[in-house]
Amino acid sequence: MAVDLTPRQPVKAYGGDGGAYYEWSPAELPMLGVASIGAAKLSLAAAGMSLPSYSDSAKVAYVLQGKGTVGIVLPEATKEKVVAVKEGDALALPFGVVTWWHNTPESATELVVLFLGDTSKGHRPGQFTNFQLTGASGIFTGFSTEFVGRAWDLKEDDAAKLVSSQPASGIVKLTAGQKLPVPVDADRKDMALNCLEAKLDVDIPNGGRVVVLNTANLPLVKEVGLGADLVRIDAHSMCSPGFSCDSAYQVTYIVRGSGRVQVVGPDGKRVLETRIEGGSLFIVPRFHVVSKIADASGMEWFSIITTPNPIFSHLAGKTSVWKAISPEVLEASFNTTPEMEKLFRSKRLDSEIFFAPN
Numbered sequence: 161m162a163v164d165l166t167p168r169q170p171v172k173a174y175g176g177d178g179g180a181y182y183e184w185s186p187a188e189l190p191m192l193g194v195a196s197i198g199a200a201k202l203s204l205a206a207a208g209m210s211l212p213s214y215s216d217s218a219k220v221a222y223v224l225q226g227k228g229t230v231g232i233v234l235p236e237a238t239k240e241k242v243v244a245v246k247e248g249d250a251l252a253l254p255f256g257v258v259t260w261w262h263n264t265p266e267s268a269t270e271l272v273v274l275f276l277g278d279t280s281k282g283h284r285p286g287q288f289t290n291f292q293l294t295g296a297s298g299i300f301t302g303f304s305t306e307f308v309g310r311a312w313d314l315k316e317d318d319a320a321k322l323v324s325s326q327p328a329s330g331i332v333k334l335t336a337g338q339k340l341p342v343p344v345d346a347d348r349k350d351m352a353l354n355c356l357e358a359k360l361d362v363d364i365p366n367g368g369r370v371v372v373l374n375t376a377n378l379p380l381v382k383e384v385g386l387g388a389d390l391v392r393i394d395a396h397s398m399c400s401p402g403f404s405c406d407s408a409y410q411v412t413y414i415v416r417g418s419g420r421v422q423v424v425g426p427d428g429k430r431v432l433e434t435r436i437e438g439g440s441l442f443i444v445p446r447f448h449v450v451s452k453i454a455d456a457s458g459m460e461w462f463s464i465i466t467t468p469n470p471i472f473s474h475l476a477g478k479t480s481v482w483k484a485i486s487p488e489v490l491e492a493s494f495n496t497t498p499e500m501e502k503l504f505r506s507k508r509l510d511s512e513i514f515f516a517p518n
Contacts, residue, residue, distance in 0.1 A: 163190050165423060165432040167414075167440035170201050178208035178333035179263070179270070184441055186286030191443035193286035195409040195466065198279040199441055200288055204228065204263035204271040207334045211326070212260045212293045215253075218384040219277030219288075220373070222355075222462050223249040224415060226263060226271035229343050232351065233258040241351060244343035245273075248356030250373055250388060250462075252380035255281075258293065262340050276411055276464040278385060296329040353378045355390035355462075367514030368393035374469050387470040390415075392460045393452070396517040401451040402474040408466045410444040417459035421452045449475060477512040 168189045170182035183200040186193035227246040235256040263271035283289040309319040355371040362370035373388040416438045423432035
């Protein structure tokens, strides 16, 4: 039975004055469940704070908009890392990491963060489960005051007061005068990579640009088990048809712009043909071939690949398999003439991955 690959927008899960948390559900996007991938988005208003929590899944976070602060407590760490983040920052968040996020009170824009991750070891395939440490849905609301008091060495009355003092759930808006830790420059090392400022892995004039996240430029990617990239293609440019050749799923979020996408699977069957635009998410099944063409506005997307150091094979351009295959095999495979083979091979000698419009 074919799985619906239609790109989807997220649905609000909870929120209030401080912001909102949105998520994609496998009920709406079935490939999330098939691939055991979770996807969510956090949006914080000025002075908004996402309360400390941990997740059942390893994730990659990508800052889509704004500036703010994230607090990160790695497993067995004795002190949190307080990292300043801004648009374009990517962070790898392994299992067991406790995080909090904050948008500054003076901010004129929302802080928006995308989360993509592996839910194969989580409670619900295709959906993150977050465990709040405080608030109305905090885990300590489930323990008796006796247990909480013993754990924290507090009188039961004090334990009950502390656990119940935060009525909000998940996201709050700090009041005037409430302060949080100031980011520490040293804490950013090996924790975040800005994809808009990083060295380009691919740069094709009038075509497109790519920054790849891997174990070399963001070491925690190895612990997360995911690779990621930020791709920006120019107006009317095409991204070469290609596939992940290491049995990985590709999960793509359109950051801005719009365009068209086609995905082809076994037996030459086109399994997806649609327009895509900013805010939508779709998943390419394993070994399926995908290609995109941008509209006049160009297109930018952030993807994760379910392996930390992904390898792609392209089916057009100077690095494609066609340039490696011998002329005789190409002629026989297409059942074509030597003249057509020479014409075919003479094209795309200088283009790779992205093709600018003629």
